[in-house]
Amino acid sequence: MNIYDISKAAGVSIASVSRVINGADNVSEKTRKKVMDIIDEYGYTPNAYARGLGRGSMKTIGIMCSDSSDIYLANAIYYLETDLRKNGYNSILCCTGYDLETKKASFELLKSRQVDAFILAGSKYVEKNPEDNQYIIDGAKEHPVMMVNGCIEAMGIYSVRSDDMGGMKEAFTQLHESGAKKIIYVYSSDSFSGEQKIEGIKAGAKKCGISEENIRIVKGKKSYGDIAELLAAEYEKEAFDSIIASSDTSGIGAVKFAVSHGLRIPEDIQIVSYNNSKLAEASTPELTSVDAKLEEVCQKTCDSLMKLLNPPLDENGNALPVSLPARTVVKTKLVKRATTRF
Amino acid sequence: MNIYDISKAAGVSIASVSRVINGADNVSEKTRKKVMDIIDEYGYTPNAYARGLGRGSMKTIGIMCSDSSDIYLANAIYYLETDLRKNGYNSILCCTGYDLETKKASFELLKSRQVDAFILAGSKYVEKNPEDNQYIIDGAKEHPVMMVNGCIEAMGIYSVRSDDMGGMKEAFTQLHESGAKKIIYVYSSDSFSGEQKIEGIKAGAKKCGISEENIRIVKGKKSYGDIAELLAAEYEKEAFDSIIASSDTSGIGAVKFAVSHGLRIPEDIQIVSYNNSKLAEASTPELTSVDAKLEEVCQKTCDSLMKLLNPPLDENGNALPVSLPARTVVKTKLVKRATTRF
DNA sequence: TCCTCCGCTGTAACCGCTTACATTTATTGT
DNA sequence: ACAATAAATGTAAGCGGTTACAGCGGAGGA
Numbered sequence: 001m002n003i004y005d006i007s008k009a010a011g012v013s014i015a016s017v018s019r020v021i022n023g024a025d026n027v028s029e030k031t032r033k034k035v036m037d038i039i040d041e042y043g044y045t046p047n048a049y050a051r052g053l054g055r056g057s058m059k060t061i062g063i064m065c066s067d068s069s070d071i072y073l074a075n076a077i078y079y080l081e082t083d084l085r086k087n088g089y090n091s092i093l094c095c096t097g098y099d100l101e102t103k104k105a106s107f108e109l110l111k112s113r114q115v116d117a118f119i120l121a122g123s124k125y126v127e128k129n130p131e132d133n134q135y136i137i138d139g140a141k142e143h144p145v146m147m148v149n150g151c152i153e154a155m156g157i158y159s160v161r162s163d164d165m166g167g168m169k170e171a172f173t174q175l176h177e178s179g180a181k182k183i184i185y186v187y188s189s190d191s192f193s194g195e196q197k198i199e200g201i202k203a204g205a206k207k208c209g210i211s212e213e214n215i216r217i218v219k220g221k222k223s224y225g226d227i228a229e230l231l232a233a234e235y236e237k238e239a240f241d242s243i244i245a246s247s248d249t250s251g252i253g254a255v256k257f258a259v260s261h262g263l264r265i266p267e268d269i270q271i272v273s274y275n276n277s278k279l280a281e282a283s284t285p286e287l288t289s290v291d292a293k294l295e296e297v298c299q300k301t302c303d304s305l306m307k308l309l310n311p312p313l314d315e316n317g318n319a320l321p322v323s324l325p326a327r328t329v330v331k332t333k334l335v336k337r338a339t340t341r342f
Numbered sequence: 343m344n345i346y347d348i349s350k351a352a353g354v355s356i357a358s359v360s361r362v363i364n365g366a367d368n369v370s371e372k373t374r375k376k377v378m379d380i381i382d383e384y385g386y387t388p389n390a391y392a393r394g395l396g397r398g399s400m401k402t403i404g405i406m407c408s409d410s411s412d413i414y415l416a417n418a419i420y421y422l423e424t425d426l427r428k429n430g431y432n433s434i435l436c437c438t439g440y441d442l443e444t445k446k447a448s449f450e451l452l453k454s455r456q457v458d459a460f461i462l463a464g465s466k467y468v469e470k471n472p473e474d475n476q477y478i479i480d481g482a483k484e485h486p487v488m489m490v491n492g493c494i495e496a497m498g499i500y501s502v503r504s505d506d507m508g509g510m511k512e513a514f515t516q517l518h519e520s521g522a523k524k525i526i527y528v529y530s531s532d533s534f535s536g537e538q539k540i541e542g543i544k545a546g547a548k549k550c551g552i553s554e555e556n557i558r559i560v561k562g563k564k565s566y567g568d569i570a571e572l573l574a575a576e577y578e579k580e581a582f583d584s585i586i587a588s589s590d591t592s593g594i595g596a597v598k599f600a601v602s603h604g605l606r607i608p609e610d611i612q613i614v615s616y617n618n619s620k621l622a623e624a625s626t627p628e629l630t631s632v633d634a635k636l637e638e639v640c641q642k643t644c645d646s647l648m649k650l651l652n653p654p655l656d657e658n659g660n661a662l663p664v665s666l667p668a669r670t671v672v673k674t675k676l677v678k679r680a681t682t683r684f
Numbered sequence: 685t686c687c688t689c690c691g692c693t694g695t696a697a698c699c700g701c702t703t704a705c706a707t708t709t710a711t712t713g714t
Numbered sequence: 715a716c717a718a719t720a721a722a723t724g725t726a727a728g729c730g731g732t733t734a735c736a737g738c739g740g741a742g743g744a
Contacts, residue, residue, distance in 0.1 A: 002730055013694045018732060028692060048454045049391040049400065050730035053699045058391060060434075067420060071620070074416030078409060081437050085448075090455065092402075093435045095423050106427075112390045113432065224623055252624050259626055278413070281566055282594050284601055284626050344700055355724045360702060370722060392700035395729045 001044050010038040021046055052114065060090045061305070062110030064103070065121040068095045071277045072247070072294065076121045076148060079298035087306050089116070098124060104135050116309055117144040119301060123161075123193035126150045144308050146301050149292075150192045151327060158308075160301045160328040164196035164274075165203065167290040167332030171244055171272045172204025174334060178342040180242035180270060184216040184234060186227060186254065187246030197246055197274070216240065220250070227253025228260065235261065242270040248279035251287045255339070271339040285338035293330045300328055343386050352380045363388055394456065402432045403647070404452030406445070407463040410437045413619045414589070414636065418463045418490060421640035429648050431458070440466060446477050459486040459647055465503075465535035468492045486650050488643050491634075492534045493669060500650075502643045502670040506538035506616075507545065509632040509674030513586055513614045514546025516676060520684040522584035522612060526558040526576060528569060528596065529588030539588055539616065558582065562592070569595025570602065577603065584612040590621035593629045597681070613681040627680035635672045642670055 007014040012031055019027045020035040038044075052058035061084050065073045081091045092113055094106035103125065110118060118139065125147060127133050133152050136145060140156030151159040175183055185201045187194055198217060205215045220230040227250050231243065235257070243258075245251035251273025255265065263269045265285055273280060276291035304324050311322045336342060349356040354373055361369045362377040380386075394400035403426050407415045423433045434455055436448035445467065452460060460481065467489060469475050475494050478487055482498030493501040517525055527543045529536055540559060547557045562572040569592050573585065577599070585600075587593035593615025597607065605611045607627055615622060618633035646666050653664045678684060 004730080014731080015694060015733080016692085019693090022732085026692065031693080045450060045454045047395075047456055047730050049394050049456055050699090051732075052391050053389075053395060053701090054730080054732035056699075056732090068410070068423065069413075069417040069420035069620075071411075071413060071416070074413070074419075075411040077416075077419075077435070078411035078437055081410065081435055085436065085451075090451065091435055093419070093423055093433055094427065095420055097424075108387060109427075109432065112387045114389055114391055249624075252626070255626050278411075279621075279624055282591075282621055282624055284594070284597050346700080356701080357703080357724060358722085361723090364702085368722065373722080389700050392729090393702075395731090396700080396702035398702090398729075 001042055002047070006035065006038055006042065006044055009042070010035045057116055058090075058114045059088055060092055060113065060115050061117050061119055062094065062113065062115035063091050063119045063121060064094045064096050064106055064110070064125070066096055066098055066124040068093065070122075071249075071279055072275055072292075073122050075277065075294055076298055079295050080119060080121065080148075080302065083299060083302040084305075087302065089309075100127065100132055107135055107139060111139065111142075115143065117146065117305055119146045119148060119305070120150060121148045123150045123191035126152055126192040128190075144305065146305050148297060148301055153326075158304055158324060158326055158328075160297050160304065160330070161193065162292040162294070162297055162330045163332050164193045164292070165200035167274065167292065167334075168197045168200025168244070169204040169207065170332070170334055171274070171290050172201055173207055174342055175242050175244065175270060175272060175340070176204070176208040176210075178270065178340065182216075182238075182240040183242045183244060184218065184231070184240040185244045185246070186218050186220060186231060186250055188220050188222050188227065188250050189246075190219075194246065201244065220253070222249065224249065224253040224256055228257040231257040232261065241268070243272070245271065245273040248273045248275050248277050248283070248287060248289055251289065251339075252279060252283050255283055255285070255287070265339050266341045270341060272334075273339075276335050280335070280337065283339075288337045288340040289335055291333045291335050293332055296330050300330065304328070343384055344389070348377065348380055348384065348386055351384070352377045399458055400432075400456045401430055402434055402455065402457050403459050403461055404436065404455065404457035405433050405461045405463060406436045406438050406448055406452070406467070408438055408440055408466040410435065412464075413591075413621055414617055414634075415464050417619065417636055418640055421637050422461060422463065422490075422644065425641060425644040426647075429644065431651075442469065442474055449477055449481060453481065453484075457485065458651055459488065461488045461490060461643060461647070462492060463490045465492045465533035468494055468534040470532075486647065488647050490639060490643055495668075500646055500666060500668055500670075502639050502646065502672070503535065504634040504636070504639055504672045505674050506535045506634070507542035509616065509634065509676075510539045510542025510586070511546040511549065512674070512676055513616070513632050514543055515549055516684055517584050517586065517612060517614060517682070518546070518550040518552075520612065520682065524558075524580075524582040525584040525586060526560065526573070526582040527586045527588070528560050528562060528573060528592050530562050530564050530569065530592050531588075532561075536588065543586065562595070564591065566591065566595040566598055570599040573599040574603065583610070585614070587613065587615040590615045590617045590619050590625070590629060590631055593631065593681075594621060594625050597625055597627070597629070607681050608683045612683060614676075615681075618677050622677070622679065625681075630679045630682040631677055633675045633677050635674055639672050642672065646670070 003014045003017050007017045096103045096106045137154040145157045147159045149161040220227045243254040245254050254271045258265050258269050273287045273289045276289040280287040280289040312320050345356045345359050349359045362374050438445045438448045479496040487499045489501045491503040562569045585596040587596050596613045600607050600611050615629045615631045618631040622629040622631035654662050
């Protein structure tokens with residue numbers, strides 16, 4: 001069932017059918033109805049690829065994320081996909097894992113799929129070694145690249161992220177003001193936003209008059225158990241009265257540590273985690289968490305992308321240049337729950 | 343940069359270029375090298391849509407899920423996408439929500455994208471009213487439809503799911519054997535697998551010699567708080583000593599109920615949840631949960647799909663018919679943790 | 685009445701690839 | 715050395731749409 005079949009059945013040319021399915025205004029009401037009736041009768045769906053070929057745009061966005069089963073990224077994907085679809089765009093998803101070669105291969109694959117733009121979700125797409133980002137920088141010359149919670153400085157790369165530094169600074173400060181004397185920061189992965197968070201911790205400490213060498217920062221693995229063990233070992237070395245965790249996952253590890261050590265939350269120990277994903281509420285007791293405003297970040301990402309891909313037209317129908325901020329930073333919000341005294 | 347550019351630069355015909363990029367064996371080593379060199383030099387990526395148009399298959403699978411931010415589905419998507427990509431297939435994702443019209447629209451959209459097959463992830467694609475499934479049944483006439491944890495009986499629809507009935511039966515039986523006298527089952531959503539689970543509860547009760555009218559089944563909403571409140575109200579009416587939850591999410595609600603009522607877990611109250619997603623371990627105390635073997639379910643889904651889409655060929659290169667079981671059921675496994683005494 | 689203009693419709697080229705088939709070139713046997 | 719055969723390559727027709735441009739008929743003005 002293709003456009004020829006429809007045109008034959010309706011007794012019009014394929015051009016007219018094309019006009020009808022594209023909602024062009026220069027079709028008579030009579031033809032439109034004739035064509036629509038046939039289309040409804042036969043249940044015809046235009047071939048998106050042929051359309052894309054003819055038109056030059058597939059109305060498709062390539063989304064890359066390291067691991068869609070990560071709660072945080074799963075949410076991002078949901079927001080992005082839904083938002084894009086509302087705007088008439090489809091998403092091709094690639095779960096790239098953490099290996100650079102796989103990331104590159106996925107990028108190529110999405111290119112071959114003629115995506116109109118890329119969205120790199122998560123801060124795992126900023127490599128330590130600048131050369132390793134070259135594939136993204138090159139790609140951005142052809143199609144816009146939106147980075148969600150990551151940032152690479154180059155033409156065509158736009159970044160929307162939450163204010164991780166500010167968020168962590170606030171968490172630290174609040175904790176300090178609520179009487180915390182010994183704060184430990186635990187994180188589990190290095191990344192662009194990971195560094196921002198550490199900067200935030202340092203900034204918070206500075207604001208509270210705590211010297212650099214008195215800031216305690218430890219790095220663990222991703223699992224709850226690992227974080228709990230790490231904190232236990234640290235506690236052994238020197239007790240602390242508050243924990244800031246780089247994610248809700250780590251926050252839960254912190255809760256497990258506290259519970260297994262018979263420490264009362266929040267009386268003996270306070271915990272603040274980050275992201276405010278569903279995990280924060282899933283925890284018992286529920287975690288005080290810095291809301292990373294993921295939904296807003298995703299929504300701003302889509303907004304910018306839509307502006308970029310569908311620029312306003314001047315009176316002659318030519319695209320007007322759009323100027324978008326290369327970086328957008330969304331303010332976070334501390335959500336108070338049961339693991340803190342404030 | 344298209345195949346003509348490459349053919350010109352390499353001094354061969356586009357057919358030869360096509361053969362090279364498709365790894366055909368009837369190309370001389372000399373031309374292959376010439377072409378590959380040019381491709382590498384110019385960084386050419388073939389247009390997947392033109393290929394698909396010419397070839398008739400896009401090597402793309404349409405995945406529908408109600409909500410990719412649901413932890414369970416997020417995992418499914420990860421497994422499916424990764425597995426499909428390993429097999430050279432891409433995935434287009436549609437998060438359809440729970441509304442029938444949106445589901446239908448997404449189905450149409452994926453059709454227009456010429457997907458080679460559909461995967462409907464989650465048990466939310468089996469509607470109560472059989473007529474409402476017609477769009478899937480019709481779709482299955484054109485392309486295979488794989489249902490993950492759902493089941494509709496029709497030509498071209500294949501179902502892979504976990505043995506929810508058996509899993510729940512085992513949970514009930516184990517609980518009973520560990521001394522539970524008053525078991526309550528709490529669930530939060532109606533669906534195909536929801537019904538299976540209830541059947542399992544009933545089967546377990548029967549096996550334990552408990553009459554139908556003594557089985558307590560309550561339905562709540564999705565949030566932790568709601569489940570906790572519901573259980574509190576039920577407890578008020580009549581105390582129970584064990585909770586079976588239809589998901590880890592509900593299980594966490596049960597934990598919250600127990601904690602807020604000062605009930606010790608598992609001494610005063612035992613809890614068994616379902617899925618064994620990351621949430622089960624995230625909970626404090628960690629949830630005993632029936633592992634729904636999602637990874638295995640997804641892997642079997644992909645396996646079957648690949649067999650269907652790439653059937654073995656006979657000596658003349660014709661596809662041999664493949665016969666696949668329309669239903670595959672994967673055995674679950676009870677994972678014991680801290681919320682039960684067994 | 686004839687010409688112009690306009691709205692609608694149709695024709696055909698093109699998007700970038702695959703592939704059946706024709707053609708050329710290389711290999712082998714006698 | 716030459717036909718027969720096999721291997722490599724090229725040509726051209728699709729795949730299913732979009733769209734520039736040409737053509738057509740009818741309304742309105744001179």
